[in-house]
Amino acid sequence: MSRLDASLLADLPPFSGMSRDALDDMLARAVSFRSAKDTYVFREGEEAHSFFLLLDGYVRVVKVTPEGEQVIVRYIATGELLGIAKAIGRDSYPANAVAAVDCVLLAWPSNTWDAIVAAHPGFATNTYSMVGSRLVGTQDRVVELATERVEQRVANAILSLARETGRKTDEGILIDFPISRQDISEMTGTTLHTVSRLLSGWDSKGWIKGGRQKITLVEGHKLMMVASARD
């Protein structure tokens, strides 16, 4: 049992505006645990026994079609909530959650959801506004998938990953976890070959710098041109 201090939570969006006492109470109800890279935090269809906060690392949320095809729904970054089935009136998880790197999480039993929401209206408000913005983001992606060309979708995926998870390096903005061409294709509804061709093209123009499971955004504005190009 490591001692966790409430100040760990204070700066995270789900807990913004909450008092020190409230944070202590939330923390007292949680247990922390680790999830090694490539292990499941939870699985689709499983009973939603807990909801989670990602304290460190990255988690990808994945749906698998009946044919076994994988679709990456979103990436969860450090400081975000996941598995909040109770908040959307479900009692099973709607997708798989896989650690993209070694992760540290907090878990709350789902049966404490109602009590927590009742005791901490600020947390409830924060959670529902997060659910709302994820919904908006998902809607935008539906439009994108339906209307934009592959090149634009891949450019957008790189840009948002860099924005949400990017870490500054001397080269540019590095996407902060191992991500393969296959992963990008599962986010954008295309094949790894097409992603590979696009990325190596942008690499040779100096707009990005690629490597095995590595992408660094060098000229973000160039990709924004690609992402918004009308034809």
Added chain:
DNA sequence: CCATTAAAGGATT
């Protein structure tokens, strides 16, 4: 414009 198939080389375990 993009998916599929095939082939080959480098990286990782």
Added chain:
DNA sequence: AATCCTTTAATGG
């Protein structure tokens, strides 16, 4: 050595 990841080219919808 076996497996995974990436690149490249050819073909066809």
